[in-house]
Amino acid sequence: MILAQKIVVAAGVAVLAALPVLLSPSLVNASIQMLIAVLFAVAFNLLSGQGGMLSFGHAAYFGIGSFATVHAMSALGGNGLLPTPLLPLAGAAMGLLAGVAAGWFATKRSGVYFSMITLALAELLHALAPHLKGWFGGEAGISTMRMPAWGLTFGDSNQVYYLTLAWVLLSLALLYLYTLTPVGRLTLGLRENANRLRFLGYDVHRLGVLVFAVSAMFSGIAGALQAINMEAANYVVFDAQASAAVVLNSYIGGVKVFLGPALGAAAMTFFGYAVSDLTRSWLLYQGIVFVLVMLFMPAGLAGLIQALAGHLRAHGLRRMLPVSLAFLLSTLLLAGGIVFTVEMLQRFFSQDYRSIALASGWPPIALFGREWDPLSPLTWLVPALVTGAGVAIARLAGAAWLRLKDAAPARPGAHATANAHRNPA
Template sequence: MNPRILPIGTLCLGAAILAGLPWLLSTGLLNAAIQMLIAALFASAFNVVCGQAGMLSFGHAAYFGVGAFATVHAMNAVGGAGIVPTPLLPLAGALGGLLVGVIAGWFSTQRTGTYFAMITLAIAELLHSIAPHIKSVFGGEAGVSSMRMPSMGLSFGSTAEVYYLTLAWVLASLVLLYLYTRTPVGRLALGLRENRHRLAFLGYDVHRLSVLVFTVSAMFSGIAGGLQVISNEAANYVLFESTLSAAAVLNTYIGGVGTFLGPALGAALMTFFGYAVSDLTQSWLLYQGILFVVVMMFMPQGLAGLFSGTAVLWRRFGALRLLPMAASFVAASVLLAAGTAFVVEMLRRLFSRDYRALLGADSSTAWPPVPLYGVDWAPGAWLTWAVPLVLLGVGLALARIARQRLQGLLDQPSAQTDAPHAP
């Protein structure tokens, strides 16, 4: 069987599943799916600069925001009829991202490394600072709002129609980004990451190449911003905030900065994580940070590297030999997550303002019980803190067992190879 058939089949299956989501999800979850698609495109555009060219940008929200405002003004043009039909509005975002990307890229790529990162951050912060004061363009504190107009026989008034428009643009953009990676410019971008001095020695204009790569990334970031405006029908200067740039960095590295679809996977999962966990706890940003640290320490290739590595082990050793190690790893992850969540939620409640007020009002009890997971836990009781300690201890033990089993599997082939040569 051709090994290329499996990835193509997987992508087609993924596209088919995405196309069927409007029949499976509620309106609220479908809106979350739209945000997942937009975040996936933004992370993939950011990966053009960071993952492929090795230029870490801390201010990519600038081009996302510029694309958003270019789109909302295109929607309001001609008396609200729009410059182009609604399905083509992301082209305005692409144009805005491209123009600003050329200018910002020419300045920022004059330097490399930390200096490049700081310049990109400064450009984004500059836009974030001046946007509230240029009300004719950015609308001030209120921002700029608009409405989706009917076009091509579609009203674009339903969430499903907006979802399919977003899906079509995201899939088309990902295909174009993949084709870009196969071009000579895309191949040379890898040289920027590996050894830009050698590229210059070979006669290439490194600065011009860097500007070109930066512009491609900014253009597709503008498309993502345009899709955001089509979904929300509004744009505000908060789109230039550093939190959006940080989210792109976080999503890309969690998904896998060295792979093409890794950033899209990381962005989709982290966006869903935010929607799901933010309704359950106020500490969801802390959990995101913990997850990022864990991935960087133990999975430097990201989630995509984890999946590809698991597939390699599956083909090499088979399911039966891999199952005990995988079971230990899954059980360890669940126990460690449960123990960590217990400690974080208990501490959050203990240090909350409501608990301090309760502690001061009730003088008869030194430490009132804390309700958590349907149980009232006494903060001063040893059992309260023994539960997370047991969860964390057993989880660490299972993680060590899983690592030993994996190492044992990896050592077996070498042992079998060396056996015939033993005296």
């Protein structure tokens, strides 16, 4: 199992290294954003998933790292305080300092109170930033330029991509090594039972501050990479939407697995990139995905993959394939029905369509290569039938899955164990 995981990780790194060769420049820029979102999500998960402290304002430390890096890039007459490849250290340093300061106050409380304190700190910074023009540049933000260093110009998106990839891989490796240390194991104890740690003599508050600061430091590195990529920083990076996005990404990916948030961040980044150009309702779809994951896959995408791997080992591919295909078909049908309904309603209630309707009646709505009469019952019968078929297939697949589990053979040694319990002599 460990060997297989290492092979998967190595293959993933190889694919990431080859992306600039395979993708267009616009997709390379999307890949840079994906890598930054991955690091931010994993750093956030150290605090939330592993430490059990749900922060609603983690974009504050991402933004602080971003602005610190912009100032470092502009220092010394534009030559930069550090060479371009080392600029994320500025974001790490300021993220760490801000994490220690904010964490000292936030970790004095737990649960909902902790979450509200982190949200309040982030919103306070978001409100003050436009007025502190010397630090944050006001409404326009701060712009700068990447300087050549180490024989590289960093004027090409491919060079920025590989710089981002190197820092993300290094940061992920350090975060993973942190989880293997005694302090990393105590972080899990902080999530499971902080009172027990306190009873055992550990300083829970100091441990919480440490976890908060480490998470903020790596969030600052993610913000630094964002500043290097964009060559600018704006106070909107402190917005609550940025904090909400990392929460969504992490829980969609799965907070119980180290790389689960990375999977969620990668999937949702490319989902937003692909869907935002096609529809105005892409944020609604993102919310629907989050709700469905929380309802039916609370362990996230990573938990789903782990469960599928376990079931394949237990039942075999021949038995699992029909059930899996049935679930996949039902998912596609349900998605089709939801998308049809949302897109029709979005167009129907849009201001432009309402203006046309008041002037010349209710014209057909163009969708999926044809025109649909919004007042015809047949139009709305289409998504109803598609959605109904998806629900019916999902029910059949669920029943087949229950039968498969009931017919599963007993584990080796189970009968012997049961006999031993019945006949202890």
